[in-house]
């Protein structure tokens with residue numbers, strides 16, 4: 001089969017499986033090692049077949065590898081993890097150490113499907129020779145750690161009816177927009193032009209409060225509950241009233257673009273800012289004399305300045321860019337600003353925008369005071385400015401941010417009776433949950449099986465047209481997004497590509513071939529090397545079933561802004577099935593239609609981020625599914641965090657659980673009938689080997705795979721301290737993980753030139769200087785990222801958390817993520 005010499009030993013040896021094989025070839029050391037491995041396997045198989053119980057050893061002696069730039073020494077074999085249960089310290093075997101062997105001469109059973117799959121999983125790792133470099137080719141199904149969790153008896157079934165939604169519009173006849181104080185004109189516009197019949201619970205609470213008085217407010221509600229309109233509606237309503245008053249008093253015709261800037265909305269990402277501006281634009285169609293615009297960077301400042309000069313009433317901005325304009329754009333007069341909204345306030349804080357926000361607030365205060373002194377305020381304009389903070393998740397940072405910009409803020413939350421729930425018992429005021437109707441599950445997948453399991457999972461999800469229209473897969477870093485995009489994009493080149501598709505689907509009929517040909521013709525990029533950053537979407541050969549095409553997309557902060565925008569727009573408009581591979585740039589606030597599945601392939605760095613990620617589905621009362629991939633061992637402890645997402649946990653609603661075996665069977669054995677019980681292993685192995693060969697075939701791809709692996713490990717080291725017991729880098733089996741990046745080399749020897757530093761960013765200056773806000777001079781004065789310290793956290797814990805945040809910040813810069821959040 002393979003030119004890499006991998007032998008898949010599917011048939012039972014004639015001498016019987018319990019007879020010891022003979023060892024030939026290689027050096028005496030290799031023969032001895034192989035003999036020992038086979039003897040060990042032989043003993044275990046005998047014990048199992050004779051019913052003898054083998055007590056698993058819980059620890060393995062770790063072999064340490066020093067992965068450059070990772071900081072702490074990381075062990076290639078994790079501590080305290082049961083990798084096969086009875087294995088002595090494993091010395092990685094390297095194919096280059098062997099002399100060339102024929103398939104017949106290869107003895108250690110790498111992948112040995114037998115009647116007892118447990119036995120096959122205990123079989124030894126296998127090495128093979130390759131022309132040239134040293135390679136480790138391990139079997140996918142051997143030495144995998146065993147899971148520590150069991151499916152719960154009362155788990156929510158996939159096909160079960162969803163629970164009552166908690167973020168849907170209200171259904172009572174009494175709950176109308178007009179009953180909240182919204183004018184008939186605006187309410188009619190909402191109904192007729194935006195198809196919004198009734199407010200959601202948070203809109204009901206926020207609109208009535210913000211129309212009633214000018215107190216600062218903190219709006220907190222689940223993801224997808226309509227918070228954007230919850231703050232936009234009262235602002236637009238108040239401005240429409242102001243305009244009507246001016247007309248009545250004959251002060252002026254009405255409010256127009258030169259009347260002044262009345263409201264500023266700040267958001268942490270450009271994508272979110274654009275989305276808010278779009279909702280606002282739709283709203284303002286019924287008040288065309290009000291003008292809104294965005295200043296978010298990513299385009300020439302000159303054109304932003306020109307728009308500001310023309311006059312605007314509402315501004316949507318990212319903090320860095322706004323601070324910059326406040327300093328350098330004279331035309332920007334903020335003396336009339338009476339509403340300041342900080343959307344995703346906790347994120348703004350977390351990414352170190354505190355200084356910019358302080359600068360902005362200070363500037364607004366000064367200009368407002370100066371204007372008052374000049375007694376030239378517009379009649380009817382509120383005396384004081386209202387600051388509104390909006391987020392689905394609340395942390396200490398947000399409260400700190402509140403202290404600098406919010407005074408005696410009213411905490412606005414949905415009335416529990418409106419969302420069919422009892423009042424939530426608050427623990428330190430920090431309770432936030434996933435939407436009730438969201439079906440959550442977790443997949444326990446060993447590191448080696450991650451890549452094939454992801455492909456299988458997505459194949460299964462998109463198998464039936466209409467079952468999943470759109471999915472988002474969250475990946476920790478941009479390099480890894482690119483690597484997985486290249487694979488899903490079907491960029492496996494010619495024969496290999498065909499083999500991978502066949503491996504994952506079985507042989508094709510001529511009709512199938514035709515449909516695949518049609519798919520191929522859609523491919524817009526070169527087949528030879530990793531796709532260029534200019535390609536962000538393409539038909540996915542590997543995911544597309546015979547009946548329809550699945551398009552794969554990628555999105556991360558290292559892409560040029562114009563491309564980020566066009567990619568999202570394309571994904572949004574695409575009416576056919578599509579999957580978006582994205583970093584956390586897509587986790588906050590984005591309202592992408594028809595997303596019915598979120599996959600957290602890499603768990604989020606913190607629970608709050610996880611809630612925002614899964615909140616991209618199950619929005620505004622619609623159904624949705626979310627699945628998180630966890631590795632066997634300590635990561636499975638994260639299920640407790642998943643349980644804490646649910647208000648209904650006490651009602652016995654549990655989180656569904658899937659195993660890699662199940663995922664592979666469902667995704668790869670598409671005929672529905674397995675030829676034998678181990679067919680899925682064969683298919684998974686073929687798929688994995690094809691991808692490995694594809695990666696090996698080009699130095700550029702290999703480098704991309706290495707880069708992805710290293711960035712992934714770096715990212716892994718940046719989980720918040722509070723969750724590091726689940727995501728413990730010392731427990732990470734780097735060798736096994738490397739396989740999920742199609743690598744056949746030791747992590748310790750890996751050299752990755754040119755790790756991503758934010759390529760594709762328009763602003764190439766260092767993050768420090770970019771921190772000045774675009775046209776900055778000198779070094780940044782940005783403060784260190786502040787922490788989400790729980791009350792009573794001790795000094796040691798605080799230090800740990802600080803370190804984690806710093807590491808995360810450093811990683812973000814390294815991985816080009818800083819630009820995702822416009823840290824400059």
Ligand SMILES: Nc1ncnc2c1ncn2[C@@H]1O[C@H](COP(=O)(O)OP(=O)(O)OP(=O)(O)O)[C@@H](O)[C@H]1O
Pocket residue numbers: 169196197198199200203221222223224225226227228229391392588589590591615616619620
């Ligand atoms: N009253 C309503 N009736 C029906 N749909 C609504 C209503 N209000 C908002 N929506 C829709 O709900 C979806 C989510 O709204 P929005 O993006 O404002 O949620 P959010 O609470 O800000 O979410 P996140 O926390 O993820 O940012 C949007 O598609 C929006 O059009």
